[in-house]
Amino acid sequence: MSTEAQIDAALEAVVSAARHHRAVLQAGAPEERIWRAYVALNNATVRYDDLISEIYDEVTPWDCEYLESDGEPEAPPAAPPDRSRPTGGVPVGDGALMVSVRHRRDYVIPEPARLLSLATEARGTSWAAVDSTHAARPVTDVGEAVNELVQAGDGTVAALDAYPEDLVPGNGVLLVNALHRPLTFADAPASGGPDPLHLGPDETQLYRMDEEIVDEESLDDPVPTPRDPVNGSAARLW
Incomplete structure (x- = not known):
């Protein structure tokens, strides 16, 4: 990926994280979800700031450091990790990798x-x-x-x-899979093509995160403990 493409992707990540953070606040979400959205926005901002500094030797108005998403913020590493080089998935040429991120969330209406x-x-x-x-x-x-x-x-x-009162969120799951073929719409399911959300026989699941909705009022510790990934060695790369 070119340096300009890296900057564009980092900027898009900041915008997306900011929109998600605002949506979580508007929804009156639990503190744990607000914290995760805050951390995502913070870290996306740091990544963009790092690239601007590295490539243009300039700064942004933001003064942030990397945060961990679980528990209290921890001290950032001495140097931010180089996230421009993916470390899992399937090579697709020039050092790039291809993965599929699939998210399911259930709702009650x-x-x-x-x-x-x-x-x-x-x-x-x-x-x-x-x-x-x-x-x-x-x-x-x-x-x-x-x-x-x-x-x-x-x-x-x-x-x-x-819309938390009209679409009441239930459990969810996020999957990161390594794949060999990009998604195309030449063969839609209606015409007999494969289901685009189905894991193919030659694809590998790298990471799974279960999102379990818990009644916080019934717990002494309202923050649920994340479940271990199904593939620990691959998950650590992410």
Whole structure:
């Protein structure tokens, strides 16, 4: 990856982390989720600042140090790790690697009719200046409603954090897999192609993180202990 591409990717990571942090705050999420979002934003900022300093010998207005996501912040390493060189996955040429990050999160919808109403309102706002006909079309099913709410936010699952009473989050899982072929849409599942979320026979799971929803009021320690990755040696590389 070129140096300019590294900077572009680091900047996009800062923007994405900032949007997610704001969405978590808006949703009134538990303190542990707010802390993780804060750490992600902090570390993305540090990475961008490091690249600006290294490549242009300039500085940003931010004065941050790397933080660990679990427990209290720890002292940062003497030198930030070089994250421009991936250390897991499958080589695809010129030292680059290819991985697939797959995230599942379950939700309970207490009042489906209310969700459809919220999505219809979001569609009207988002599409009013683009396609008035589509903006006026009501949302009629739950899948379509979730899509509208995601698109009305930042385009990621994090956008759903803004509706904690209408989409009550359940357990989730994040998987990082090494793969040999990039995702294409030439063969969609509807035409008999493979499921894009299915792990192929020649693909390898590198890391798994379980996100377990716990009733914090029933615990002495409200912060759940992360489960061990299914592949410890690979997970340590990330």
